[in-house]
Amino acid sequence: AQRVTQPEKLLSVFKGAPVELKCNYSYSGSPELFWYVQYSRQRLQLLLRHISRESIKGFTADLNKGETSFHLKKPFAQEEDSAMYYCALSGLRGSARQLTFGSGTQLTVLP
Amino acid sequence: DAGVTQSxxxxxxxxxxxxTLRCSPKSGHDTVSWYQQALGQGPQFIFQYYEEEERQRGNFPDRFSGHQYPNYSSELNVNALLLGDSALYLCASSLVTIEAFFGQGTRLTVV
Incomplete structure (x- = not known):
């Protein structure tokens, strides 16, 4: 079975402070990991995927297979980063890839 | 391109x-997935359609059914509605190896 755990439902940091959103996963195979973000009144959108290894809006995430983690980090948080963040795992079942989401972390960046 | 649209x-x-809920995928996408998002939870995979066939199904009862048309648009049908079916229903479209793009969702309230 595939599972994604985001231990923090709420996270508050001050503007300019570093931020780390935690994500742990369980999957027997080679998963693809993603971070999705949902800004207020907007649709769920992809923030980054581990395969591309790129930095989007200053966020990075490293896949740690030993610890089965995919934590999202940003060195200096901005107020516009306030949003709901979901970690997701894409696993292959048969010919289909399905996303399994964590329960999300609401990030609030305080001025 | 209007992206993924739901009605x-x-x-x-x-x-x-x-x-019956409806979804039009992003232009060029041939795969449609449906998710249920209960309040305070991450999206949960219902099923995925590709080439007008249900390719994969999550842990949802048979009351949940779907359809995909030749133009790749899709419908989600839920019979014998229960109060617990109240949720945000998300449609996502994708190609085989491309990340999923989500619609704004349909907010269903069962009274």
Whole structure:
């Protein structure tokens, strides 16, 4: 079975402070990991995927297979980063890839 | 490109009734997945359609069914509605190896 755990439902940091959103996963195979973000009144959108290894809006995430983690980090948080963040795992079942989401972390960046 | 569009945006139904939700995928995408997002939870995979066939199904009862048309648009049908079916229903479209793009969702309330 595939599972994604985001231990923090709420996270508050001050503007300019570093931020780390935690994500742990369980999957027997080679998963693809993603971070999705949902800004207020907007649709769920992809923030980054581990395969591309790129930095989007200053966020990075490293896949740690030993610890089965995919934590999202940003060195200096901005107020516009306030949003709901979901970690997701894409696993292959048969010919289909399905996303399994964590329960999300609401990030609030305080001025 | 309007991206993924879903209709209606909001819907109120009575327990026991049936409902149909609609989704038009992003241009060029041939795979449509449906997710249920209960309040305070991450999206949960319902099923995925590809080439007009249900390719994969999550842990949802047979009351949940779907359809995909030749133009790749899709419908989600829920029969014998229960109060617990109240949720945001998300449609996502993708190609085989491309990340999923989500619609704004349909907010279903069962009373």
């Amino acid at each position: 209606p945006t909001h819907l109120i139904k009575t327990r026991g009734q049936q409902v």
